Amino acid sequence: MAKAxxxxxxxxxxxxxxxxxxxxxxxxxxxxxxxxxxGTWIYPGKAKHLEYLGLPNPRDWAVTDEDxxxxxxxxxxxxKGIRERLDKYRSFKVFMDVCVRCGACAxxxxxxxxxxxxxxxxxxxxxxxxxxxxxxxxxxxxxxGRLAGGRKLTIDVIKEWFYYFFQCTECRxxxxxxxxxxxxxxxxxxxxxLLGLLGIYxxxxxxxxxxxxxxxxxxxxxxxxxxxxxxxFAEDIEEATGVKVDIPLNKKGADILFVTPSGDFLADPGxxxxxxxxxxxxxxxxxxxxxTYASEGGNFGLFTSAETIKRLNAKLYAEAKRLGVKWIxxxxxxxxxxxxxxxxxxxxxxxxFLEVPRSPIxxxxxxxxxxxxxxxxxxxxxxxxxxGKLKLDPSRNDHIRVTFHDSCNxxxxxxxxxxxxxxxxxxxxxxxxxxxxxxREQTFCCGGGAGLGTDENMEMRLRGGMPRGMAVRHVQEKYxxxxxxxxxxxxxxxxVTVCDFWAPGVKVxxxxxxxANAMVFEGENERKLNLRLEPVDELREExxxx
Amino acid sequence: xxxxxxxxxxxxLVVLAYLGTGLGQAGFIFGIVLPYLALAVFLVGxxxxxxxxxxxxxxxxxxxxxxxxxxxxxxxxxxxxNPFTAWQVIGRMLLEVLFFRSLFRNTRMEMHQGKxxxxxxxxxxxxxxxxHYSMLVVLLxxxxxxxxxxxxxxxxxxxxxxxxxxxxxxxxxxxxxxLAGLGYLLLRRLFIAQxxxxxxxxxxxxxxxxLGIGSTGFLLRHxxxxxxVSIKSLTLGLISFSPQLPEGVHWLxxxxxxxxxxxxxxxxxxxxxxxGGVFLSPTRNLAxxxxxxxxxxxxxxxxxxxxxxxxxxDFRDKMVAAxxxxxxxxxxxAAAEKE
Ligand code: SF4
Ligand code: SF4
Numbered sequence: 001m002a003k004a005x006x007x008x009x010x011x012x013x014x015x016x017x018x019x020x021x022x023x024x025x026x027x028x029x030x031x032x033x034x035x036x037x038x039g040t041w042i043y044p045g046k047a048k049h050l051e052y053l054g055l056p057n058p059r060d061w062a063v064t065d066e067d068x069x070x071x072x073x074x075x076x077x078x079x080k081g082i083r084e085r086l087d088k089y090r091s092f093k094v095f096m097d098v099c100v101r102c103g104a105c106a107x108x109x110x111x112x113x114x115x116x117x118x119x120x121x122x123x124x125x126x127x128x129x130x131x132x133x134x135x136x137x138x139x140x141x142x143x144x145g146r147l148a149g150g151r152k153l154t155i156d157v158i159k160e161w162f163y164y165f166f167q168c169t170e171c172r173x174x175x176x177x178x179x180x181x182x183x184x185x186x187x188x189x190x191x192x193x194l195l196g197l198l199g200i201y202x203x204x205x206x207x208x209x210x211x212x213x214x215x216x217x218x219x220x221x222x223x224x225x226x227x228x229x230x231x232x233f234a235e236d237i238e239e240a241t242g243v244k245v246d247i248p249l250n251k252k253g254a255d256i257l258f259v260t261p262s263g264d265f266l267a268d269p270g271x272x273x274x275x276x277x278x279x280x281x282x283x284x285x286x287x288x289x290x291x292t293y294a295s296e297g298g299n300f301g302l303f304t305s306a307e308t309i310k311r312l313n314a315k316l317y318a319e320a321k322r323l324g325v326k327w328i329x330x331x332x333x334x335x336x337x338x339x340x341x342x343x344x345x346x347x348x349x350x351x352x353f354l355e356v357p358r359s360p361i362x363x364x365x366x367x368x369x370x371x372x373x374x375x376x377x378x379x380x381x382x383x384x385x386x387x388g389k390l391k392l393d394p395s396r397n398d399h400i401r402v403t404f405h406d407s408c409n410x411x412x413x414x415x416x417x418x419x420x421x422x423x424x425x426x427x428x429x430x431x432x433x434x435x436x437x438x439x440r441e442q443t444f445c446c447g448g449g450a451g452l453g454t455d456e457n458m459e460m461r462l463r464g465g466m467p468r469g470m471a472v473r474h475v476q477e478k479y480x481x482x483x484x485x486x487x488x489x490x491x492x493x494x495x496v497t498v499c500d501f502w503a504p505g506v507k508v509x510x511x512x513x514x515x516a517n518a519m520v521f522e523g524e525n526e527r528k529l530n531l532r533l534e535p536v537d538e539l540r541e542e543x544x545x546x
Numbered sequence: 547x548x549x550x551x552x553x554x555x556x557x558x559l560v561v562l563a564y565l566g567t568g569l570g571q572a573g574f575i576f577g578i579v580l581p582y583l584a585l586a587v588f589l590v591g592x593x594x595x596x597x598x599x600x601x602x603x604x605x606x607x608x609x610x611x612x613x614x615x616x617x618x619x620x621x622x623x624x625x626x627x628n629p630f631t632a633w634q635v636i637g638r639m640l641l642e643v644l645f646f647r648s649l650f651r652n653t654r655m656e657m658h659q660g661k662x663x664x665x666x667x668x669x670x671x672x673x674x675x676x677x678h679y680s681m682l683v684v685l686l687x688x689x690x691x692x693x694x695x696x697x698x699x700x701x702x703x704x705x706x707x708x709x710x711x712x713x714x715x716x717x718x719x720x721x722x723x724x725l726a727g728l729g730y731l732l733l734r735r736l737f738i739a740q741x742x743x744x745x746x747x748x749x750x751x752x753x754x755x756x757l758g759i760g761s762t763g764f765l766l767r768h769x770x771x772x773x774x775v776s777i778k779s780l781t782l783g784l785i786s787f788s789p790q791l792p793e794g795v796h797w798l799x800x801x802x803x804x805x806x807x808x809x810x811x812x813x814x815x816x817x818x819x820x821x822g823g824v825f826l827s828p829t830r831n832l833a834x835x836x837x838x839x840x841x842x843x844x845x846x847x848x849x850x851x852x853x854x855x856x857x858x859x860d861f862r863d864k865m866v867a868a869x870x871x872x873x874x875x876x877x878x879x880a881a882a883e884k885e
Contacts, residue, residue, distance in 0.1 A: 102741075
């Protein structure tokens with residue numbers, strides 16, 4: 001086998017990474033320039049994507065270049081950008097002013113825990129920007145400069161911003177612990193917008209954004225491609241269960257538009273969750289539709305700018321209106337739910353052409369979604385189970401010993417804790433929680449959210465994934481846990497690597513994969529295969545022997 | 547270094563007061579001019595700072611949710627950690643402001659033989675609570691100097707605070723609490739490597755300043771035993787805008803007063819503004835009812851989107867070929883051209 005490279009997991013050694021030191025270096029942080037080590041940063045956005053989206057300063061450049069080819073008046077652009085955002089966001093202004101540097105947030109960030117770089121303490125990440133704010137926007141800073149904690153804006157500062165604001169997954173864990181609720185994710189979002197004004201983006205974010213703008217989804221799947229994919233899933237479903245599901249696509253007059261992250265169309269194990277949805281809806285006889293245009297629930301605009309959130313998300317309501325559906329059902333995704341729950345109605349609403357969501361199966365009215373009109377699939381399914389509308393045989397998942405990973409955004413931007421757990425307890429007999437301070441609102445990030453989940457960033461992903469990985473290993477050792485369930489498409493991509501690295505042997509699954517595997521369908525076959533087309537008997541035996 | 551510099555500044559202020567009022571005759575400046583000046587700076591600064599924050603709108607409703615959302619009727623909603631109504635938000639804010647709820651959550655990451663734990667860690671919370679509440683009580687006790695007759699509750703507070711009945715005059719618990727809390731906050735800043743690393747001069751300065759205020763106050767009460775009657779004539783004069791300078795006030799009182807003036811004047815320009823900011827933090831003071839009640843962004847503006855029509859124009863032929871319904875059939879001319 002060829003020797004592994006820095007963008008592969010095998011290149012790294014868990015023991016070495018776990019031996020991280022958290023002692024800060026001797027010199028002050030303002031004087032420590034950033035060092036671009038391979039495996040810890042992300043390739044810049046390609047010119048063609050910026051051009052397509054009409055974003056400033058499209059050009060091809062490399063992070064390791066001395067010259068980042070910024071516009072001549074870059075400084076003026078950034079300072080003006082800061083001014084504008086201070087005037088537009090109370091959050092930004094207050095967060096710039098009130099931090100007392102108590103350090104309570106320091107060891108709450110997975111990147112600091114796993115990496116030890118002091119600039120990954122949320123407080124210092126924010127100070128990278130706050131120091132410039134103090135220097136140029138506060139009286140004390142203007143007069144006293146460095147004495148008042150101010151710092152001049154230089155090209156090196158820009159490079160440092162790029163490095164550290166793309167080492168923040170906008171997970172908001174720090175904000176839970178901060179006595180003033182300072183949300184470093186919010187500061188990261190501002191900083192990324194500022195970098196964007198100079199044409200500094202990462203390709204892992206901006207390519208999906210460009211794709212999404214054109215084809216409706218991040219992966220760039222075209223309409224016929226999506227149809228092929230779903231048909232292919234239907235074949236696998238039939239092989240596994242004997243059930244023939246139909247695939248309503250761009251169907252006018254459906255009751256419900258179903259939207260889910262496109263990752264689940266392409267990458268295992270998300271694909272199995274996607275099959276789970278198809279089976280569930282089929283069994284319910286739900287009058288729903290997929291859309292090729294609104295074929296993305298996720299929104300990498302969240303990792304780009306408020307404007308981009310709006311540009312990408314508009315298609316959801318537009319398509320719901322065109323198809324004449326009553327309401328929207330959203331799939332398992334993390335950052336999608338930050339957008340849907342906290343931004344969508346504001347940026348794209350009001351959705352007065354839709355109806356207050358009501359489950360056609362149970363009659364439950366989802367009052368909590370009466371304005372936005374988007375219901376989370378876990379809310380929908382939990383309600384079904386509560387009303388006894390699903391025939392479930394959880395023993396079909398008996399070979400699975402599962403733990404549940406709260407995804408950052410549904411946890412800390414929504415508070416979706418009990419719904420997925422309720423479902424999980426009804427479809428699995430062996431469910432074990434990870435330690436208390438690593439779940440629910442205190443959940444640890446997968447280390448690859450907010451556009452950081454790319455392979456060239458492998459070292460940071462593994463480091464950032466360490467707290468989560470260690471908690472998984474804990475339940476693996478204690479309870480023989482062999483699967484980790486996550487309701488997020490990014491998780492289903494990145495946690496596979498995190499588990500392989502920190503808790504090898506633990507597989508990643510989605511919630512509705514487990515639901516479908518436990519469901520008893522009308523006209524089903526012997527159910528010898530699960531949705532992964534693995535023979536269930538063999539899995540049972542393996543688990544029994546373990 | 548930063549700690550030393552800010553300590554020196556505070557000491558210099560004490561020396562200045564000594565020079566001015568111990569040796570010199572500048573009581574008028576230290577006792578009357580500076581207090582008025584400091585108060586004016588404080589009031590104007592504080593108010594304009596808060597107004598400055600309030601002037602910036604809240605475009606998005608972004609609470610950090612720390613408990614179960616309100617969704618299905620049978621799922622228990624965590625009203626205080628994930629508020630849905632204004633009253634619930636008030637509840638959450640009260641917990642935050644009165645009990646430092648978020649700080650109470652604090653954990654400490656530790657590694658033992660390759661195992662990671664995040665155990666509870668309440669020291670910072672305790673130190674902060676002790677300091678802040680002591681400070682509050684000390685402030686209320688000072689009302690005695692600014693009121694005539696003294697409101698009834700001041701006596702109660704003093705009685706409760708001095709229930710140990712140690713010393714003459716009696717030792718107040720909060721005097722100790724104030725100094726102990728500040729001392730803890732200072733020591734952790736000096737000795738916890740990470741906290742030292744993030745600390746700025748403006749983090750040490752207010753600590754030294756408050757320690758200076760606390761210890762001069764303590765000295766004045768228990769050791770110097772300066773004449774309370776003349777001090778009260780000064781403070782009452784100040785508050786009633788008919789200032790008069792009493793005789794025989796110890797210079798240490800002026801040092802105490804100068805440090806207090808410095809604190810007031812410094813306050814609006816410093817991180818101490820967290821006193822006001824905590825009420826305005828959008829991750830805490832908003833209800834997480836986003837999907838039920840629409841939040842309006844005052845500066846919302848139209849953006850360029852990719853409409854369905856444009857999308858269909860891009861992909862119409864492929865959609866038709868795949869049997870996906872379209873709004874507009876392909877142009878026969880275009881179709882013919884293709885053949
Ligand atoms: S917890 Fe909040 S106040 Fe304390 S250092 Fe972190 S961001 Fe600043
Ligand atoms: S939002 Fe998450 S990744 Fe970013 S600084 Fe806070 S804890 Fe770290």
